[in-house]
Every structure is written in structure tokens, then in C-alpha cells.
Amino acid sequence: MATFSENAVSVLSLIFLVVWLLLWVVHVTALLYGKWRMNTALGIVHEGRLPAVSIIKPLSGCDSNLEDNLRTFFLMAYPRYELLFCSNSDLDPALYPVRKLISEYPGVSARVFIGGKSVGINPKINNMMPAYEAAQYDLVMVSDSALRMRANTLKNMVIDMKGKVALVHQLPFTTYATTGFASALEKVYFGTAHARIYLAADLLGINCCNGMSSVMRKDVLDQMGGLAAFSKYIAEDYFIAQALLSCGWKTAVCTEPGWQSRSYYSTASFCFRMTRWIKLRITMFPANIIVEPLSECFLNGLVGSASISHIFDLSTQQAFLVFAIHLLAWLFSDFLLLNLIQAEPLPFSNTTFVACWLFRETSTYFLILMALIDRTISWRSDVKYKLNWGGVAEEYHPKNNTSLKKASLNSN
DSSP states (O other): OOOHHHHHHHHHHHHHHHHHHHHHHHHHHHHHHHHHHTTOOOOOOOGGGSOOEEEEEEOOSOOTTHHHHHHHHHTOOOSSEEEEEEESOTTOTTHHHHHHHHHHOTTSEEEEEESOOOOSSOHHHHHHHHHHHHOOSSEEEEEOTTEEOOTTHHHHHHHTOOTTEEEEEOOEEEOOOSOSHHHHHHHHHHHTHHHHHHHHHHHTTOOOOOTTEEEEEHHHHHHTTTGGGGTTBSOHHHHHHHHHHHTTOEEEEOSSOEEEOOSOOOHHHHHHHHHHHHHHHHHHSTTHHHHHHHHSHHHHHHHHHHHHHHHTTOOHHHHHHHHHHHHHHHHHHHHHHHHHHHOSOOSSOHHHHHHHHHHHHHHHHHHHHHHHHOOEEEOSSSOEEEEOTTSEEEEEETTTTEEEEEEEOOOO
16 A cells, blocks of 8 residues: 555645646737737728827937937837837937927927826836827827837737727837857847746736737727826736726737847846845735746756656666656747747847757756846846835835835736
8 A cells, every 4th residue: 555655746746746737828829819819910001090109208218229220210100109208318319219200200299208207106107197198099009119109000009908908019029130159149149938827827818918019999098097007016017907907998019029129138137137126026916826837947957857767667767758848849849939030030049049048947046046146136227126925015125124015017
């Protein structure tokens, strides 16, 4: 008769095997849905039937790619839209290329808003509020400054705004504006680990919205209190989408990825951003302390191969073979997904891809550990926030250990 410990090991083996299989379902789902959804034409729509769009561009500082990024918004093949640029200060260096482009393209409706309006803890919303209140059109797009637009991207996003869809967002991705390991690392991450979860979640109707680039129905948002109602959240993108879903509306991912283009990338800044996102996800959903490590390639492969070995009584050599096949299959699956989203030849070698993939997959465990040790974050400013369980954060001042404001956070 089997002992209690033997039964417990057998049950755990079955549970881990199911987890292992589910993650492979996610892989296959992302590949199939991505093949069907991404970089596909949505058909022809008469330009006269396309609604006008107010595009809000929050600015803060000047990257050397900023002018080229912003220029793509003045050159879009869309019949009617307005560009609303926002900055907290008239001394912001980002305003120089903005004013230059406005004078260069007088046929494009564009305005600049300075100073913002304080309505809550979220600095991005405070910056955007004057532009949001002045927006003329029923569709509002929020677009980060690092984003590049292709000629027909806005048209594709608006075409998706049909039926009960109230928000269309783009899968975050990157160009390869600067060469080097860090730039390739960003592209590999957003085209593999991030894209896999993003696409699978979108297909299943799970909130995965990223606020980097999204088009929303302003009248629906206004019924919920407008942007100001979400100013108590740092991750306003997640909570806006969640509020829409809760009210019976739908979200959709655009057929084109969002092309982020920066002039400078570093491995350190990548790790810092990944750690911040992990902290937000864990404090919002504490179960992620277990879920996230188990969903990563190496640990998932270890528990999967160990479970298979126990259930099918494999030798140690056979278990290592299962683990090796798991790693190679995961690597190949991610390579296929990255190429699918890129939709053109990768700008770096396969060797670079493998190096970036290995770095991301192995470093993530260290980053998870760092996220658990320190629950404070800095978010696009000098302001620091202390994260509490359940997603609530406080503006953190270590000198006097006082917390002045609170906000709910999630991944952004």
C-alpha cells in the first residue's frame, strides 16, 4: 500500500503535469491566434465613414528619436484627426520638435497644452487632462511619445471599433532603431514572452490592455467619470479596460503591433522595468508569487520533466531528455512567434536571438526575487511608491517615512 508521502508526490506530479500542459496550450494558442490576427488586412472602408479621432500625446523629455516618431502622426493616411500634445512645463525640450512639426504641417490640426491639471496621483493623467477635456471627437486615442505610426494603423484600429468594442489597443513591440544587445533584447521579450500571454489573454477575453497605444469611445469613458475617475490608479490602462469589461463592453487588440522606437536601450533599464512590472503584478495578484516562476521556461520544464518522469517511471537520462526537448521546443515556439509578429526578416542574427532569449529566460528568476525583496517603485518620475498587498500603493518618502497619497496599481 502506498504511503501518504508517495500519494502526495503522485498528486503533485499530476498537478504539475497539468500546469506544464496548460502552458503548452498557451504557446499553441498564441501562435494560432497570432497567425490569424496579427498583420492581417481588415478590408476596405470608405474614408467618409471613418469617424474623426482626437489623439492625445503626453510628453516628458526629448529622446533623439522623438521628432521622427511624432512626424509619423502628421503623415497618417486618415481623413480627419487632431493631435493634442501635452506637457507639464513650457521648458520641456519635447516641445521644440512638436512646434517645429506643427509649423511644417499646417494642414494637420494640432494644439499644445501646457501645465496639466491635477486630478489625482497619476502623473500621466494629470498631464493629459486639459487635452482630454478639449478633445473634439467621439473617439480618443492615447499614444505614448515613443510610438511610431504606420500610415494605415489608425484606420485599422478604428475599423476594429465595432459593435460592443469600446477600446482597441496595440500589442507592444519595438523597432530596431539602434543596434546592439539591449535593443535586440527588448524586441525578443516583447515578441515572445510578452506577446504569448498578451495574445492568449486577448483571445480568452482576459484584460491585457496596455496604455501605450489605445483608442477609446469617449462618450462611454465619460459615463464612467472620464479619465479623472481613473487618476487614483497608476495603471490607468488596466483599470479603464477592466471598468469597460465590467459594464459589458469589449476590448480588441489591433492587427498591427505598436512600434516603440527609442534612441537608447540598456540591459539595466530593461531589468529595472521588468522588475517594476513584476512588483505591480505580484502586489495586485499575490498568487503570482507562485504562478510567475512556474510559468517561466526553465522552472516549468524542470517540474514538467520531473512529473513525467515520476508518472511514467522514466530513468534520469530519459527525464533529462524530456527537459532538453522542452527547452528546444519552447525556444523554437518563441522564435516562430517573434517572426510572426515581426512579419519581415529579423534585423539581427539567430545567434543574437538565442543569446537574448537565454538572458531573458534565466534572469527573470533573479528579477522576481528582487521584486519580492523591495516593494517600492519609481514610475516615470522622481516620485517613489511603496506597494502594499492588493495593489494599493502610497507615495513614499523614506526620510520621514510618510505616505501622502494612495493609488491602486497594476502592470503598466
